[in-house]
Amino acid sequence: MRVVLKRLPLPVAGLVATAVLTACGLAHLTAAAEDKRNPPGGPSDWGRDLTLCFAVHGNHHCGSAVYDTGTPAIQIVRPGAEETRLPPDTAIEVGTPDGTWHRRYVTGPNIQASIGPGSGDSIAGLSAYAGLDVRYDLAEGTVDSRAVDKEIPMPTYTDVPFPFPANALQRWISNRRTRSARPLSAAEIAGFRRAQALSFRCAQAAAAQLRPGWTEGRTQEWMATYLRDHGVKTWLHKPIAAFAERTLAPDNEWGPARGEGLTLGESDVAILDCSPIVDGYTGDIAYTVSVGPNPELERAQQFLSRLRSELPARFVDPERSRTVFEWVTEQMTAAGYQNAANGYIGHVFGHRVYRHGRLAARFPYFPPERLFGYELSWHSPGFLLNVASRLVLPEELGPLHTGPKTGIWAIEPHIRVGTFGAKFEELLVVDDDRAYWLDDISQRRIIVSPKGEQR
DSSP, X not given: OOOOOOBXXXXXXXXXXXXXXXXXXXXXXXXXXXXXTSOOOOOTTOSTTXXXXXXETTEEEEEEEEEOTTOXXXXXXXXXXXXXXXXXXXXXXXXXXXXXXXXXXXXXXXXXXXXXXXXXXXXXXXXXXXXXXXXXXXXXXEETTEEOOOOOOXXXXXXXXXXXXXXXXXXXXXXXXXXXXXXXXXXXXXXXXXXXXXXXXXXXXXXXXXXXXXXXXXXXXXXXXXXXXXXXXXXXXXXXXXXXXXXXXXXXXXXXXXTXXXXXXXXXXXXXEEOBXXXXXXXXEEEEEEESOOHHHHHHHHHHHHXXXXXXXXXXXXXXXXXXXXXXXXXXXXXXXXXXXXGSGGGOSEEEOOBOOHHHHHOOOOOOHHHHOHHHHTBOHHHHHHHHHTTSGGGBOSTTOOSOOOEEEEEOOEEEEXXXXXXXXXXXXXXXXXXXXXXXXXXXXXXXXXXXXXX
């Protein structure tokens, strides 16, 4: 069971957040406004003519919503289905087609959901807004006995194809040795190590504060404030907090949450990703945590730790380093996971990082989204200029990269694990004769309790 968000392929932005309820696709829901994860309040123009959207077993449907004060609960009917209660912590989203309003609900003590046969027409109702019981007329493919007038694209979770399609020019560019491909000096290594240490302190401090009820937007702002308080003026990319289904990194979707984003629920998985520039040096890390113990996440982290221990040797050997992306993907597949690289620009699982000059290290502004699109808008101009001046492909560790690996990389293997994703990210130094991680801070495991206590 999975709830997923979708944004159209680059450079089109997302349309609206929705939910997949179950394989059967239909549910019954009772809502209570006092649940802090399920806030009251509907659109200002709530009424019989308002259109709302759901996702039902891979099909997104939009239709009119009507008041129904005589129904104390939601009933979305699947004819012939047996009455079956859905498990706790199932995320459910509903919103307007234009994305101006949406709410996320999480099943729990005050929010119960079940599949049922219902009676009469297929109907959905929601009892949560300002004391009103609201009913959505929604059937499988029809709304209020009318044809569905709009569909919202579903997110995709595809594999990177092999052999990866590339033309002769792309292959030639990706194999170039740029000025990034050189051994680092001791002073440079020390500078990157300081930046990485602050990155991990930020992520771990954020995890210590994190608790159910926090939003992605609040967490991102908390990390940004922490870094500013520690003297940071800018970063490679804006801080990222991804909760629940967003940790899966659906195709073309990885990046900071817009606005408040998702709300952290009990048993959710969260990924915290930050990249401060410290004295010109970049630290870029990611940390995966869970609310409460999560055995499935623990197994995934054990796999990622094994992958981490084997990766340096792959980078030292010139022949094996040419196919490191394929090797990583094979390891993930053999372990029963999917490589989430398609969630990233360029299908990457790593990229080079840089020492920036004084201006770029202190420049606090980012490209406006309206002019440059979402993906570029959360990356710093200094990083983008460095990548562009080196023709991009030699700087990205994706399926096209067959060139030299010497230098320093931010390595970020990201796996899809059923209903959530997990990753680590940290800096790998590659010399001519050896490769090594700057430190082992990433191996510290953090569990956030439902009461916000770090363990």
